[in-house]
Structures are given as structure tokens and as C-alpha cells.
Amino acid sequence: MPGISYEDFVDTGYLPSDSDLVCEFAIEPAAGLDMVDAAGRVASESSNGTWATLDVSEDVVDLSATAFRIEDGEIAVAYPRDLFEGGNMAQILSCIAGNIMGMKAVDAIRLLDVRWPEAIVETFRGPQFGSAVKSEFLDAGDRPALATVPKPKVGLTTDDHVEIARRAWLGGIDLLKDDENLTNQSFNGFEDRLTHTLEMRDRVEEETGDSKGYLVNITANADEMKRRADLVAAQGGDFVMVDVVTTGWAAVASVREHTDDLDVAIHAHRAMHAAFDRVENHGVAMRVLAQIARLVGVDHIHTGTANLGKLANEDTVGINDWLADDLYGLNDVLPVASGGLHPGTVKPLLDRIGTNVMIQAGGGVHGHPDGTEAGARAFRQAVDAYRDDVSPDEYAEDHPELAAALDNWGTHTPR
Numbered sequence: 001m002p003g004i005s006y007e008d009f010v011d012t013g014y015l016p017s018d019s020d021l022v023c024e025f026a027i028e029p030a031a032g033l034d035m036v037d038a039a040g041r042v043a044s045e046s047s048n049g050t051w052a053t054l055d056v057s058e059d060v061v062d063l064s065a066t067a068f069r070i071e072d073g074e075i076a077v078a079y080p081r082d083l084f085e086g087g088n089m090a091q092i093l094s095c096i097a098g099n100i101m102g103m104k105a106v107d108a109i110r111l112l113d114v115r116w117p118e119a120i121v122e123t124f125r126g127p128q129f130g131s132a133v134k135s136e137f138l139d140a141g142d143r144p145a146l147a148t149v150p151k152p153k154v155g156l157t158t159d160d161h162v163e164i165a166r167r168a169w170l171g172g173i174d175l176l177k178d179d180e181n182l183t184n185q186s187f188n189g190f191e192d193r194l195t196h197t198l199e200m201r202d203r204v205e206e207e208t209g210d211s212k213g214y215l216v217n218i219t220a221n222a223d224e225m226k227r228r229a230d231l232v233a234a235q236g237g238d239f240v241m242v243d244v245v246t247t248g249w250a251a252v253a254s255v256r257e258h259t260d261d262l263d264v265a266i267h268a269h270r271a272m273h274a275a276f277d278r279v280e281n282h283g284v285a286m287r288v289l290a291q292i293a294r295l296v297g298v299d300h301i302h303t304g305t306a307n308l309g310k311l312a313n314e315d316t317v318g319i320n321d322w323l324a325d326d327l328y329g330l331n332d333v334l335p336v337a338s339g340g341l342h343p344g345t346v347k348p349l350l351d352r353i354g355t356n357v358m359i360q361a362g363g364g365v366h367g368h369p370d371g372t373e374a375g376a377r378a379f380r381q382a383v384d385a386y387r388d389d390v391s392p393d394e395y396a397e398d399h400p401e402l403a404a405a406l407d408n409w410g411t412h413t414p415r
Contacts, residue, residue, distance in 0.1 A: 086123030150164040239264060341364050
């Protein structure tokens with residue numbers, strides 16, 4: 001019986017089939033190994049190989065991955081469909097981003113991109129609504145949806161939280177959003193916050209005639225997230241928010257399955273993503289994390305600010321394009337731009353990423369010299385100016401809230 005070794009996982013003449021899952025990696029081989037050596041080890045360890053040469057029975061199913069392209073510090077690896085359990089993102093990631101991240105054979109390895117075949121995509125639910133939330137749940141079909149986080153993001157009482165919501169909504173914000181670390185603490189318990197915030201939403205909707213939403217953070221263990229989602233739906237909420245990386249993709253998929261009959265959209269906060277994607281030569285690129293989020297079923301996800309905000313550089317435009325592209329009929333995902341934004345950054349941001357997005361500003365609303373409601377008005381005015389193709393400075397001549405924001409912040413972004 002012939003043996004199987006690392007070399008058997010490399011074939012630069014291989015043409016991936018339509019059903020193969022294809023991953024692109026950047027790798028830096030360890031000392032004493034070349035790119036071919038390292039590529040074989042990556043393909044082996046991420047599929048069905050091991051460090052020792054094996055004599056394999058003819059009855060064993062061939063699930064070997066194949067490194068088929070090796071060039072300029074990057075490799076492409078094709079994985080057979082049968083290696084993966086359908087609808088199980090945790091299992092897929094255990095293959096393509098598991099042990100290989102700690103292999104001695106590479107000094108660094110980064111999963112750059114994935115080509116998801118229809119045979120795998122069709123096993124996932126995908127988003128229930130996607131960018132349609134702008135028109136189905138909000139009055140933002142022809143412009144970016146606008147969101148804000150109460151500041152400080154933790155420490156506010158429920159009453160203070162609700163009052164900030166009132167002022168932001170009255171000023172023209174569409175969505176109030178909990179931040180990533182506000183869940184069910186003693187100073188602002190989940191159930192009271194949910195009840196009183198949605199009561200205020202209803203009052204503001206009646207007063208303004210505009211649809212408003214609340215992105216309430218249900219992050220917890222999977223069973224508790226389902227219970228909280230039920231509470232949101234029962235009280236007329238349209239949205240839940242999940243910290244998708246810290247809870248884990250299997251938990252997110254469970255929430256998505258549970259919300260099938262609840263008619264609530266899932267807002268994905270990506271807290272902890274930088275643990276995987278910030279180091280440029282190692283880990284998992286944000287592009288891949290966004291792809292995973294779409295497959296497991298979130299409706300919106302934070303994708304960065306195209307280098308305009310306070311967070312580190314990333315390929316926001318490329319990620320947003322992928323989230324909008326057709327993927328075998330799966331719904332799209334609405335990208336969210338957030339982190340250090342304010343009215344003075346709206347025009348350059350939308351010039352780069354377009355208007356089929358959600359923009360979130362926290363300090364850029366509540367830090368306005370005249371308070372939250374004025375900050376919300378300035379934020380909305382900046383978007384309206386862009387929609388009307390009027391420069392922010394010209395629009396500010398008749399809109400004092402925007403003028404004050406521009407005087408205060410200009411177009412600078414924080415660090």
C-alpha cells in the first residue's frame with residue numbers, strides 16, 4: 001500500500017472543482033522550509049494529513065486538501081466538499097483556520113479569502129432581511145441608516161439611557177444601539193432597559209411619524225440569547241444585537257435559527273475581531289470574518305470606516321462589495337461604518353463606501369456642543385446634505401446644528 005506524505009498534498013496542476021472550498025493564505029515558511037514544503041504541511045494539517053507518513057487503506061475516503069497555487073508568499077488550497085459538515089461553521093473553521101494557525105512549519109499564516117461553493121452556501125440560512133431593513137423596519141430606503149450608542153457606553157442608569165434615546169431619535173437618528181459590553185448589569189438591567197426603551201421608541205414614533213429602532217444587546221450563552229430574543233419580539237422590537245466573535249459562530253447560528261419566526265433582524269458587533277485580523281501577516285482577515293457572518297445569518301455587521309475613523313486600516317470597500325454581491329441567492333448584509341465618526345466625516349466616508357450602509361456615531365453625536373439632540377440633528381443634516389449633493393459648509397449656512405459640529409470637529413478623526 002503506498003504511503004501518504006506532505007508532498008502528496010501539493011499539485012500545482014490541479015484545477016479546483018465547482019464544489020471545492022478554496023482558501024487563499026499568506027504564509028511565511030519556517031527556517032529550513034520553502035514555500036512548497038510549507039504549503040504541503042498547511043494542506044495536510046487542515047484536511048486529513050499528519051506529520052508521519054501513513055499507509056492508508058483503500059477503503060478510507062479521500063478527503064485530502066490540495067495546495068494548487070504557490071506564488072509570491074501566498075498559496076491557494078482546495079478542499080473537497082465532503083470534508084465539511086453542512087451548516088456547521090465551527091467545524092469548517094476547525095479545518096481551514098484551526099491547528100494550522102499554530103504550526104511550527106510556518107512563522108506566520110493568514111487566511112486572506114475564501115471561495116464558498118454553492119454546495120456549502122446552500123446549507124446555511126444566511127441573513128433573514130439584509131439591507132432591506134432600511135425600508136422594511138426604518139424610513140431610510142434612500143439614504144444611509146443612522147445609529148448611535150449612548151455615551152458613556154456603560155454606567156448609565158436605565159432612565160438616563162432612555163432619555164438619551166429620546167433625544168437622539170427626536171434629532172433624526174434611526175437606531176439606538178447598545179454597545180458591546182452592555183448586557184444585563186446591575187446599573188442597567190436588560191429587561192427594564194428593553195421595556196422602557198421600546199416604550200420611548202413608541203412615543204417618539206407617534207410624535208415624529210418616523211420609524212425608529214433599538215439594537216438591544218442580547219449577548220450571553222446561546223439559550224439566554226434565545227430567551228432575550230423572545231422578549232424583544234414579544235415587546236415589538238425589530239432588532240437584536242450579538243457580539244458575534246466573542247459568543248462564537250455556532251451560537252450566532254443558533255440565534256439565527258431561533259429568530260426565523262420572530263421577524264427580528266440580527267445586528268452583528270465584531271468586538272474581538274482584531275485579535276484575529278489586526279496583525280497583517282497572521283490570523284484571519286476581516287474579509288473572511290464578514291463572509292462567515294453572512295453565511296450564519298446576520299443582517300448588518302461592522303466593517304470599518306475606510307480608514308476615516310479611529311480604528312486600524314482594513315479593506316472596508318472590498319468587504320462591503322462582497323457583502324452586497326450575489327451569493328447563490330443568499331440575502332446581502334448591510335455594512336456598518338463606526339468608530340470615531342462625526343458629521344464632518346460623513347461626506348468623505350460616503351464618497352468612499354456609498355450610501356447603502358448604516359453609519360453609527362457615538363461621541364460624534366453626544367459630544368456636540370449643544371447636546372445629544374443637536375448632535376443627532378447635525379448628523380442627519382450631514383447625510384441630507386450628501387443626498388442633496390450640497391457641500392457640508394454650504395448646507396451648514398442654514399442649519400446651525402451642523403455648523404456647530406463642523407466648527408467643533410472640522411473633518412478630523414480621533415485616534
